[in-house]
Amino acid sequence: MTHEMIMSGFGGQGIMLMGQLMTYAGMIEEKNVSWIPSYGPEMRGGTAYCSVIVSDEPIGAPMVSEPNIVVAMNLPSLHKFEPVIHPGGALIINSSLIDQEAKRTDIKIFKIPANDIADELGNAKVTNMVVLGAIVAATSCIELESVLKAFTKMFAKKPALLEINEKALRRGAEYIQKNC
Amino acid sequence: MAEKVLMKGNEAIGEAAIVAGCRHYFGYPITPQTELTEYMSRRMPKVDGVFLQAESEVAAINMVYGAAGAGARVMTSSSSPGISLKQEGISYIAGAELPCVIVNMMRGGPGLGSIQPAQGDYFQATKGGGHGDYHNIVLAPNSVQELVDITVLSFDLADQYRNPVMILGDGALGQMMEPAEFHSSNTGLVKKPWAAAGMRGRGKPNIINSLYLQPEALEQHNIHLQRKYALIKENEIRYEEIKTEDAELVLVAYGITSRIARSAMERARAEGMKVGMFRPISLWPFPEQQLAKSAENASALLTLELSAGQMIEDVRLSVGNIKPVHFYGRTGGMMPSPQEIYQEIVNIMNGKGGK
Amino acid sequence: MTEKLFARPKSLTDVSTHYCPGCHHGIIHRLIAEVIDELDVQDKTIGVAPVGCSVLCYDYFNFDMIEAAHGRAPATATGVKRVHPDAVVFSYQGDGDLAAIGTAEIVHAAARGEKITTVFVNNAIYGMTGGQMAPTTLVNQVTTTSPYGRNPNFTGMPIKMSEMLATLDGAKYIARVAVNNPVNMIKAKKAIKQAFEIQLNGLGFALVEVLSICPTNWGMSPLEAVEWMEKNMVPYYPLGVFKVPEEVAK
Numbered sequence: 039m040t041h042e043m044i045m046s047g048f049g050g051q052g053i054m055l056m057g058q059l060m061t062y063a064g065m066i067e068e069k070n071v072s073w074i075p076s077y078g079p080e081m082r083g084g085t086a087y088c089s090v091i092v093s094d095e096p097i098g099a100p101m102v103s104e105p106n107i108v109v110a111m112n113l114p115s116l117h118k119f120e121p122v123i124h125p126g127g128a129l130i131i132n133s134s135l136i137d138q139e140a141k142r143t144d145i146k147i148f149k150i151p152a153n154d155i156a157d158e159l160g161n162a163k164v165t166n167m168v169v170l171g172a173i174v175a176a177t178s179c180i181e182l183e184s185v186l187k188a189f190t191k192m193f194a195k196k197p198a199l200l201e202i203n204e205k206a207l208r209r210g211a212e213y214i215q216k217n218c
Numbered sequence: 219m220a221e222k223v224l225m226k227g228n229e230a231i232g233e234a235a236i237v238a239g240c241r242h243y244f245g246y247p248i249t250p251q252t253e254l255t256e257y258m259s260r261r262m263p264k265v266d267g268v269f270l271q272a273e274s275e276v277a278a279i280n281m282v283y284g285a286a287g288a289g290a291r292v293m294t295s296s297s298s299p300g301i302s303l304k305q306e307g308i309s310y311i312a313g314a315e316l317p318c319v320i321v322n323m324m325r326g327g328p329g330l331g332s333i334q335p336a337q338g339d340y341f342q343a344t345k346g347g348g349h350g351d352y353h354n355i356v357l358a359p360n361s362v363q364e365l366v367d368i369t370v371l372s373f374d375l376a377d378q379y380r381n382p383v384m385i386l387g388d389g390a391l392g393q394m395m396e397p398a399e400f401h402s403s404n405t406g407l408v409k410k411p412w413a414a415a416g417m418r419g420r421g422k423p424n425i426i427n428s429l430y431l432q433p434e435a436l437e438q439h440n441i442h443l444q445r446k447y448a449l450i451k452e453n454e455i456r457y458e459e460i461k462t463e464d465a466e467l468v469l470v471a472y473g474i475t476s477r478i479a480r481s482a483m484e485r486a487r488a489e490g491m492k493v494g495m496f497r498p499i500s501l502w503p504f505p506e507q508q509l510a511k512s513a514e515n516a517s518a519l520l521t522l523e524l525s526a527g528q529m530i531e532d533v534r535l536s537v538g539n540i541k542p543v544h545f546y547g548r549t550g551g552m553m554p555s556p557q558e559i560y561q562e563i564v565n566i567m568n569g570k571g572g573k
Numbered sequence: 574m575t576e577k578l579f580a581r582p583k584s585l586t587d588v589s590t591h592y593c594p595g596c597h598h599g600i601i602h603r604l605i606a607e608v609i610d611e612l613d614v615q616d617k618t619i620g621v622a623p624v625g626c627s628v629l630c631y632d633y634f635n636f637d638m639i640e641a642a643h644g645r646a647p648a649t650a651t652g653v654k655r656v657h658p659d660a661v662v663f664s665y666q667g668d669g670d671l672a673a674i675g676t677a678e679i680v681h682a683a684a685r686g687e688k689i690t691t692v693f694v695n696n697a698i699y700g701m702t703g704g705q706m707a708p709t710t711l712v713n714q715v716t717t718t719s720p721y722g723r724n725p726n727f728t729g730m731p732i733k734m735s736e737m738l739a740t741l742d743g744a745k746y747i748a749r750v751a752v753n754n755p756v757n758m759i760k761a762k763k764a765i766k767q768a769f770e771i772q773l774n775g776l777g778f779a780l781v782e783v784l785s786i787c788p789t790n791w792g793m794s795p796l797e798a799v800e801w802m803e804k805n806m807v808p809y810y811p812l813g814v815f816k817v818p819e820e821v822a823k
């Protein structure tokens with residue numbers, strides 16, 4: 039099984055971290071994993087994205103060109119990546135910031151008001167974790183518990199962050215389970 | 219430290235250098251390798267090492283010349299435009315036979331070019347780069363784990379042959395994250411009785427030098443260098459073959475391009491096409507005979523590069539004129555998708571030829 | 574006056590710049606363009622762009638431009654000036670470009686009394702590559718390559734380029750200015766104008782150092798950055814004219 043993902047949004051939305059946590063979680067599950075960001079002058083303010091691959095097979099190209107999972111955190115991301123999703127793949131839309139509908143009918147579409155959920159939790163910074171929970175629930179590409187383990191490892195020096203991030207992650211997953 | 223860690227390629231090189239016993243790093247920021255310079259600025263003070271941001275790449279490589287001449291395991295890193303500036307120093311280092319590791323995370327050129335991944339410095343790296351008859355050992359990893367292993371190996375080879383070793387990566391390898399494990403150097407730190415470390419009772423001064431005013435002496439020095447290069451050619455060829463046994467078409471690619479080529483190859487195999495891949499890991503010495511042998515039963519080769527065609531010259535020299543060597547490349551920081559390469563494969567397999 | 578301040582100078586193109594919000598590069602471009610307009614030399618001006626955040630300034634200035642290699646702008650400008658002695662030639666350079674990799678070029682252009690003008694933007698950091706230490710980074714300042722703060726034991730003290738260059742005979746006009754408030758902006762523009770007049774009168778090398786901010790890599794809001802600059806940079810890098818020919822001083 040190979041999951042090829044693109045996570046995309048504004049610089050500053052925590053896209054890169056979201057991808058890294060997914061990659062780390064895959065590594066914990068002893069899968070083959072890779073993460074590669076877009077980099078360049080677009081970094082400040084513009085659209086930023088990363089490619090993540092979690093696979094049982096050895097990984098060839100780390101740059102994903104035909105994703106089966108796309109996360110669009112803002113409108114330009116939706117426009118850029120909806121057309122390239124592999125038929126049967128999943129598109130996760132941050133409906134807090136995107137009020138347009140997706141056009142494809144040959145893919146599964148999940149909408150989650152990630153910013154609103156994060157605001158309800160009282161911390162706008164955990165929007166990316168809400169989305170990460172949503173990806174896990176929508177695609178079962180990895181276990182939620184692995185993401186938590188990954189978070190604990192990556193933020194070993196800041197254990198206080200775990201609680202709110204775990205909450206966000208679970209809320210994201212629950213939202214998908216209930217509404218989609 | 220056998221536990222796997224998830225690391226960016228650039229940072230993994232830095233940690234591997236430290237694991238290999240490198241305690242001196244001289245560099246200058248340039249995208250897309252700056253994370254390595256930054257990593258060293260954080261890490262070196264923690265291991266009682268020296269991190270120094272030079273005023274330029276010219277200065278950095280000459281600091282390396284000094285540190286290597288003084289007997290240290292030393293590294294510098296940069297990306298294409300900065301590597302061009304280092305060429306004078308590299309020539310001196312090769313001439314004086316000093317061990318050091320130079321990392322080039324290539325970006326698009328020529329000139330200021332772009333900061334996106336490219337492989338346009340193949341000629342510069344493998345055919346000399348600076349003035350005079352010399353060779354760097356040039357190694358081209360294609361994953362974060364291999365960046366780690368090759369960095370450690372590079373320090374060992376540099377010391378063993380008293381020769382500069384260049385790690386030829388690219389912007390993509392530097393930026394990507396993959397799991398890596400760290401294993402320490404095989405040889406560890408070696409004694410360097412030739413180094414200018416102060417006589418300290420030695421009796422006879424050590425001179426680090428590349429000047430031989432007598433033509434006879436310089437010719438002897440060159441003959442000695444060439445003998446050394448012949449030895450390196452004999453012993454230090456590295457490559458990987460995947461599914462070449464029955465391949466009708468052999469893809470030849472190194473570094474990040476080999477990763478994309480591999481995806482394309484799997485796709486072609488899934489469609490029943492007999493495609494294999496040969497991946498040179500040592501670019502100098504180039505695995506000439508190994509490639510020739512690997513492609514013995516194939517009817518054609520397809521060289522893939524992020525350049526307008528540089529390694530293809532070595533591929534042609536290896537297999538001779540008996541079979542067609544096709545080429546597909548992207549330049550300027552553009553990356554082909556697996557699908558693009560797959561299409562090239564289909565064209566060649568259908569007898570339509572490649573570009 | 575108001576009208577003049579807000580109309581776009583002829584010597585600037587009508588495109589929006591890529592600079593971060595609050596960055597001073599844009600203001601400094603504008604002052605140069607206004608001076609070129611006022612001296613009415615747009616037609617014979619040739620600018621040399623550096624490698625740094627202002628690498629794309631060839632898109633913003635509306636006259637001939639050459640993009641140089643990192644640090645080499647004064648040498649490139651020398652070549653241009655020797656071909657067109659009647660042209661107005663200037664280099665625009667950051668502190669990494671001018672005070673690190675390009676130190677030899679700027680010192681020797683000044684020493685030769687090269688009849689060019691240099692606008693030197695000192696923001697105490699490498700902006701373009703994401704916030705590394707520059708030769709002008711202040712003591713204890715944290716950057717991505719001085720993560721524990723700049724330590725003068727290992728990296729020396731920040732270089733005062735203007736003071737250093739003013740010791741060279743070929744340098745005829747050297748001033749340090751800032752663009753942090755309207756009064757200083759007027760002074761800055763005056764200095765830039767004098768630096769170009771020195772060239773037009775064939776007197777020799779002229780340089781204006783402009784203290785600038787990099788809110789992005791300093792990790793501050795533009796307002797905080799201006800305050801930080803006033804509190805930390807100005808005391809170490811005093812504003813003023815370090816060298817001026819007598820005939821101009823009058």
Ligand SMILES: Cc1ncc(C[n+]2csc(CCOP(=O)(O)OP(=O)(O)O)c2C)c(N)n1
Nearest residue numbers: 248624625626643667668669670699700701
């Ligand atoms: C030979 C070479 N080395 C390094 C670089 C990478 N580089 C681009 S801009 C820059 C520094 C820019 O800093 P500064 O001159 O202070 O200008 P700022 O971006 O702050 O305006 C560096 C090191 C390069 N382009 N060429």
Ligand code: SF4
Nearest residue numbers: 592593596626700787
């Ligand atoms: S990084 Fe700094 S110098 Fe560069 S445009 Fe942004 S604020 Fe200005």
